Amino acid sequence: MALDGIDLTVPTGSVYGFLGPNGAGKTTSLRIMLGLIRPTSGNAQLFGRDPQRAGIAALDGVAGFVENPAFYPYLSGRRNLHLLADLDGGDGHDRVDDVLEIVDLTGRGNDRVGGYSQGMRQRLGLAGALLRRPRLLLLDEPTNGLDPAGMRDMRSLIAELAATGLTVLLSSHLMVEVEQLCTELAVIAQGRIRFAGTLPQLRDGHGGSGYRLRVTDPVLALSACADLRDARVSIGDSGDLLVDADADGAARVTVCLGRAGVGIYAMSLDSPSLESLFFDLTEGGNSAQAVAA
Amino acid sequence: MTAYAWELRKLVAQRRTLIGLVAAALIPAAFAVGLAVNPAKPTQGGAQLDPENVLALAYNSSGLILPFIALFFSSLVLLPLLAGLVAGDIVAAEDANQTLKTVLTRSTSRLRLLAAKAGATATYVLTLLVIFGTSGVVIGAVAAGAHPVTLGGVPLGAGLVLTAPTIGVTDILGRLGLVLLVYAGPLLAVSAWGFLLSAVTRNSAASIVGMLVFSFANQIIGFLPSIPESVTKWLLTDQFTAWQAALGTQIDFSALWRAVGVSVLYALPPLVVSAWWFVRRDVLV
Numbered sequence: 001m002a003l004d005g006i007d008l009t010v011p012t013g014s015v016y017g018f019l020g021p022n023g024a025g026k027t028t029s030l031r032i033m034l035g036l037i038r039p040t041s042g043n044a045q046l047f048g049r050d051p052q053r054a055g056i057a058a059l060d061g062v063a064g065f066v067e068n069p070a071f072y073p074y075l076s077g078r079r080n081l082h083l084l085a086d087l088d089g090g091d092g093h094d095r096v097d098d099v100l101e102i103v104d105l106t107g108r109g110n111d112r113v114g115g116y117s118q119g120m121r122q123r124l125g126l127a128g129a130l131l132r133r134p135r136l137l138l139l140d141e142p143t144n145g146l147d148p149a150g151m152r153d154m155r156s157l158i159a160e161l162a163a164t165g166l167t168v169l170l171s172s173h174l175m176v177e178v179e180q181l182c183t184e185l186a187v188i189a190q191g192r193i194r195f196a197g198t199l200p201q202l203r204d205g206h207g208g209s210g211y212r213l214r215v216t217d218p219v220l221a222l223s224a225c226a227d228l229r230d231a232r233v234s235i236g237d238s239g240d241l242l243v244d245a246d247a248d249g250a251a252r253v254t255v256c257l258g259r260a261g262v263g264i265y266a267m268s269l270d271s272p273s274l275e276s277l278f279f280d281l282t283e284g285g286n287s288a289q290a291v292a293a
Numbered sequence: 294m295t296a297y298a299w300e301l302r303k304l305v306a307q308r309r310t311l312i313g314l315v316a317a318a319l320i321p322a323a324f325a326v327g328l329a330v331n332p333a334k335p336t337q338g339g340a341q342l343d344p345e346n347v348l349a350l351a352y353n354s355s356g357l358i359l360p361f362i363a364l365f366f367s368s369l370v371l372l373p374l375l376a377g378l379v380a381g382d383i384v385a386a387e388d389a390n391q392t393l394k395t396v397l398t399r400s401t402s403r404l405r406l407l408a409a410k411a412g413a414t415a416t417y418v419l420t421l422l423v424i425f426g427t428s429g430v431v432i433g434a435v436a437a438g439a440h441p442v443t444l445g446g447v448p449l450g451a452g453l454v455l456t457a458p459t460i461g462v463t464d465i466l467g468r469l470g471l472v473l474l475v476y477a478g479p480l481l482a483v484s485a486w487g488f489l490l491s492a493v494t495r496n497s498a499a500s501i502v503g504m505l506v507f508s509f510a511n512q513i514i515g516f517l518p519s520i521p522e523s524v525t526k527w528l529l530t531d532q533f534t535a536w537q538a539a540l541g542t543q544i545d546f547s548a549l550w551r552a553v554g555v556s557v558l559y560a561l562p563p564l565v566v567s568a569w570w571f572v573r574r575d576v577l578v
Contacts, residue, residue: 059398088400
């Protein structure tokens, strides 16, 4: 079973990350949303419309692509876009030049797509989606196969589009991408949603944030803070003092250390990386606790 | 109509379409060269001639018979093969290019997209025949002159007798148009089967081969000695040769109409199944 009881609500105006390892069910989910495949049971709704019931009408205001965007290689990029505009009813013709400019393909618009690089095809895919003036953009691993510069450019383009108020559902297996671009995210593994919410919610739900202090005498520091009720203090492998507390609790620790004559060399926020949370959720099996959005 | 127009533009932009149309133009040229190198000679003692020899002999008096000669020899395999280049590819190519997921997420329904493809295929097949016929007339006229055609008194086969002493230039051109129109029926019917295979197998080569196998299977059944005429007249093979009824003294319109009707019966099921399949299929590439 590719998907099992997926329940995903994407807030309007957000860049919503859909994070999961390869084979987790991200692309399958997007295919269902775009009406390319039918679920064995259940339904997907876009703006309240189910593609299985409403057909192509369910995709009004929705655009995007799954996997690598594909075009007719024997037609130019511009003609491919005109073709898509016609299939959408013809309203997009006057936007072809604009969207080519947005994705920085104006100079290559008249070249055959067969000669395009992977990055150019990805950008043309985005241009094709923008032709529809979407309110919701579904992007499936849009930086897949791009070189570092192409990835940077694509992410910056998505960020620019998001800044215009567009709702973006961004499927990715790249944690750095989701961390950079997304305001909320869902983590999917083995066809099930393991977490849905904001990044701070994810961190709070899985160990939360803490503080790391480098001090003159960790052992003395540990004993000095032993009686604090709103902070748990321990010594890490590197000899640093690890403080599990909120900001107020951490402040009280520093006061306590000063009174005990323990000097502080450095103090930093010690929050778990998205990567460690991701592995915790996707490889931690069913024990991972889901947090409602 | 928009989707249909784009299917035509896509066909025009593809090399295989051009190859098919050029090949259709070259078929009569090949026969003109063959007849120039080895012209047909009358038999001694007034012996009956095979239909192909009747047509070949007529070429000595008029080049306007050339498209009929070319059609006689290419109607069962060569022209279906050229039709298959598009019919067997037009849906499968979308899978090969992975473009189905692109076009199926736009505002045109699957059924309309498929209808556009079917329409474009039919247009290609008809264009193929127009080019074939025009090329035959032009090449024949240049090579052997545009004179009235003499076809006389010799059985053409299948109960048809060519007794017309001569057929005038205008008349023979009119009959060519009628012949190609009638022949379009079975060619479109076999193309519909290629179209179905293209939609179901998603593999161009397999679809083209499958379409030819379908055509051969019809021929093999038709050639079996134990099959009665009441059966063979419903096979597609008979419809592929039915155009010859337009070359008699009197045109046998009943045979021509039956060919068209039977061809329609052959074409409809694959088109309906294609639509059913295409509308329901999951797009995974």
